[in-house]
Amino acid sequence: MRLLFVTQDFPPDVGGIQTYSWEVATRLAKWVEALEVIAPHRPSAAEIDQAAPVSIIRVPGRPDWLPATSLPTVVRRSARLRPDVAVHAQWQTVGASVLARQLTGFPRRIACAAHGRELLFNPLSSLPGLGAAYDRLRRWALAQPDVLLPVSRYTARLLRDRGVPPNRLHVVPNGTNPTRFRPHGGTAVRDRLGVGERPMLLTVGRLVPRKGVDTVLRALPRLAASVPTVQYVVAGTGPDRDRLERLALRQGVRDWVHFVGHVADETLPLYYSAADLFVMPAREAPPNVEGFGLVFLEANACGTAVVGARSGGVPDAIVNGETGLLVPPSDPRALAGALTDLLQDPARRNRLSRQGRTRTVRTANWNRVAQSIYALLSNEA
Secondary structure (H helix, E strand, O other): OEEEEEOOOOOOOOOHHHHHHHHHHHHHOOOOOEEEEEEEOOOOOHHHHHHOOOEEEEEOOOHHHHHHHOHHHHHHHHHHHOOOEEEEOOHHHHHHHHHHHHHHOOOOEEEEEEOOHHHOOOOOOOOOOHHHHHHHHHHHHHHOOOEEEEOOHHHHHHHHHOOOOHHHEOOOOOOEOOOOOOOOOOHHHHHHHOOOOOOEEEEEOOOOHHHOHHHHHHHHHHHHHHOOOOEEEEEOOOOOHHHHHHHHHHOOOHHHEEEEEOOOHHHHHHHHHHOOEEEEOOOOEOOEOOOOOHHHHHHHHOOOEEEEEOOOOHHHHOOEOOOEEEEOOOOHHHHHHHHHHHHOOHHHHHHHHHHHHHHHHHOOEHHHHHHHHHHHHHHHO
């Protein structure tokens, strides 16, 4: 089987789809006759491309221009590679493979992943007529693939709502890398932050309202009534930081909260391992949704139990009562109750932590994700 993998989001850029594209493409390359990745040019890509175990073709221009700028490259590489399947990480680039098939006869089939936000976001929604045209273009593009690969049941529902027949949908949940994300000693991180032996909560993510950091801050006073020494570490940057810091002051919890800003990728496992609990009660704020929640698997892989909200694709990332707990979104009382229960019950917390790690090693990992996708593409090609 010969594959062409087309993605707007790819390292060195950082994010959920970037991780998905890298992890899936580099693993599929081990099992197929040939695989080429088409991705946007980035100034710092040379080192990554030279070390990558797959051929990467960079297209000049911004990532969001790739649906147009990739057209000649996809046609040219399809004619030369003669791919059995073109795999697209997002629907926006599907049209390039449709054109290539019309001109060259390849790819024989088209597959497309679906993550969440790209199915809801309409950059032209405020422009009369153009917003509706964008929605029609998205429906057309989603009608073209032979196989669609939603990363969660929630994302599959979004696709069905946009007219995709259920028989073309194959849910393949995201994974993580349990070799990279594994338990480490957390003493150094705790000492550096001044947390010491006190109970530590952790959130990792871009600081935007939908992540639910404000819900954690509102839950802290109630939590502190039972766990008075609790500390909350917030790792990440984003436009919501000033509002969150002001909220922490109003709630009277600013001294318990550590806004640590950006944490380097290589340091993230140390932070996950240092925490007693990982918490991110994300809410749905369309078009911004948590289509899955890779951070929950990363924390689990580091041996840390997780608490999230029943929103978007998070229920596919957290097995409620097995690897963590799910609470209603935007509900500080329910969140405080779940956090209190786990912090005051070390045996239960440790059990969830062990089971979370076991799940990532056995099933919720990128090897299993790529194997599932390979099997689907092999059956369909």
